[in-house]
Amino acid sequence: MSDKPFTFTLPGTGEIRPSRCDSHIERCLTSMRGMFQDEKAYEAMLAVEDKLLYEVFEIRRPEAVGELISGISVVHPGLVGNEYYMTKGHFHSVLATAEIYYCISGSGCMVMENPEGECDVEWFHPGTVLYVAPRWAHRSVNTDLDHDLVTYFVYSGNAGHDYKTIETYGFHQIVMHSDKGPVVQDNPRWKGVRGAM
Amino acid sequence: MSDKPFTFTLPGTGEIRPSRCDSHIERCLTSMRGMFQDEKAYEAMLAVEDKLLYEVFEIRRPEAVGELISGISVVHPGLVGNEYYMTKGHFHSVLATAEIYYCISGSGCMVMENPEGECDVEWFHPGTVLYVAPRWAHRSVNTDLDHDLVTYFVYSGNAGHDYKTIETYGFHQIVMHSDKGPVVQDNPRWKGVRGAM
Numbered sequence: 001m002s003d004k005p006f007t008f009t010l011p012g013t014g015e016i017r018p019s020r021c022d023s024h025i026e027r028c029l030t031s032m033r034g035m036f037q038d039e040k041a042y043e044a045m046l047a048v049e050d051k052l053l054y055e056v057f058e059i060r061r062p063e064a065v066g067e068l069i070s071g072i073s074v075v076h077p078g079l080v081g082n083e084y085y086m087t088k089g090h091f092h093s094v095l096a097t098a099e100i101y102y103c104i105s106g107s108g109c110m111v112m113e114n115p116e117g118e119c120d121v122e123w124f125h126p127g128t129v130l131y132v133a134p135r136w137a138h139r140s141v142n143t144d145l146d147h148d149l150v151t152y153f154v155y156s157g158n159a160g161h162d163y164k165t166i167e168t169y170g171f172h173q174i175v176m177h178s179d180k181g182p183v184v185q186d187n188p189r190w191k192g193v194r195g196a197m
Numbered sequence: 198m199s200d201k202p203f204t205f206t207l208p209g210t211g212e213i214r215p216s217r218c219d220s221h222i223e224r225c226l227t228s229m230r231g232m233f234q235d236e237k238a239y240e241a242m243l244a245v246e247d248k249l250l251y252e253v254f255e256i257r258r259p260e261a262v263g264e265l266i267s268g269i270s271v272v273h274p275g276l277v278g279n280e281y282y283m284t285k286g287h288f289h290s291v292l293a294t295a296e297i298y299y300c301i302s303g304s305g306c307m308v309m310e311n312p313e314g315e316c317d318v319e320w321f322h323p324g325t326v327l328y329v330a331p332r333w334a335h336r337s338v339n340t341d342l343d344h345d346l347v348t349y350f351v352y353s354g355n356a357g358h359d360y361k362t363i364e365t366y367g368f369h370q371i372v373m374h375s376d377k378g379p380v381v382q383d384n385p386r387w388k389g390v391r392g393a394m
Contacts, residue, residue, distance in 0.1 A: 005309050005335075007319045007327045010299070018326075059328070065262070066294040066331045066353065097263040100351055102207070102299065112202050122204045129215075129349070130204045131256070134263045138202075152326070154297055154351050156263065 001062060008059065010152055013105050016074045022060035028052050029080075032088065034167075037174060037189060038081025045080060052076060053085045054140070067157025073101075075108065075142035075149040082177045084108070089139025089171060091115075093160030096134040099153060103128040106149035108142040109182070111171050117192075119172050121184050124149065137166060141175045143182040198259060205256065207349055210302050213271045219257035225249050226277075229285065231364075234371060234386060235278025242277060249273060250282045251337075264354025270298075272305065272339035272346040279374045281305070286336025286368060288312075290357030293331040296350060300325040303346035305339040306379070308368050314389075316369050318381050321346065334363060338372045340379040 008020035028050045029042070036042050045051060058071035078085045089111065092099070101110065103124040112120045114135045122130050124140075132138045142149035169192045176183050205217035225247045226239070233239050242248060255268035275282045286308065289296070298307065300321040309317045311332045319327050321337075329335045339346035366389045373380050 009324050068295040098265040127206045
């Protein structure tokens with residue numbers, strides 16, 4: 001991998017792909033089994049089509065201290081039952097590492113929690129920068145049913161991804177669609193023991 | 198300092214100030230003595246007014262491994278002699294730490310070099326992301342004489358700033374204004390020994 005500086009261009013409005021991309025990850029319904037509230041709706045959707053829920057275009061750099069890894073996250077619009085399309089969400093393997101998100105287009109939110117069970121939801125609009133403090137797990141949720149939520153993220157090269165904790169327990173909070181817009185609720189399917197951590 | 202996530206908004210077109218700012222640095226002509234080619238032009242300008250050349254609005258975080266420090270850099274438009282307004286430029290104190298710049302508005306370039314004397318100049322336009330590889334010193338130059346160059350930067354909390362090396366030697370390359378636009382040239386006032394490093 002080159003040790004020289006380089007540039008690329010973020011996607012413009014209505015676009016999702018940066019001008020440079022070293023890896024492209026596509027996450028479909030099948031890879032999100034067990035994460036949505038409404039299992040019947042999930043199975044019914046999957047029987048028709050394994051829909052693409054979100055994509056990541058990554059600018060690869062060494063997974064090392066001192067490096068910064070960045071890329072574009074695109075959460076497509078849609079619902080599984082009354083729950084918005086979202087990412088799996090993760091802690092960092094090196095827990096005490098921050099991440100920064102910049103919202104390029106669309107709107108939605110980041111559902112976050114730390115190992116102590118503190119929760120936070122912050123909202124994205126074009127131009128918003130979100131600072132995800134070290135130790136906070138994070139999941140992007142697209143609350144606009146007509147447009148992609150497109151964000152640019154930056155994190156330390158050594159951070160790594162811990163998906164397993166969230167796959168096992170879920171997030172404490174969920175974001176559901178209602179006639180009045182998105183509603184943040186406690187997750188009735190959260191699998192930890194409240195107050196135990 | 199809070200350990201919780203937070204959001205803020207980048208400046209829009211025609212703006213320079215983010216919605217959150219923990220420190221505001223203003224760099225005027227006086228703090229750039231010896232950095233421009235044309236010393237007569239510099240002294241003549243300074244005799245009239247200690248002009249503001251650039252500003253930094255920083256989102257403060259602990260200067261620690263795992264943290265990300267970010268902010269807005271604004272290089273105002275103008276010339277000292279035939280040389281564009283620019284930042285001091287610096288290496289990171291922890292040399293092998295990367296930095297990412299996102300160009301919000303304006304145009305210009307980043308003059309860069311590593312301790313081995315390799316040089317690179319990369320160009321900014323709105324939407325450009327610049328990845329400054331670990332070990333590369335970097336200086337922003339505004340080559341648009343009518344508009345601010347506004348960038349958003351992110352670097353590791355532990356990176357630190359080494360201004361002294363550049364203050365002592367200068368950069369190998371400079372960016373001069375000409376009728377045909379900006380021209381990158383070898384710096385005749387560079388104070389190191391070429392080929393010695």
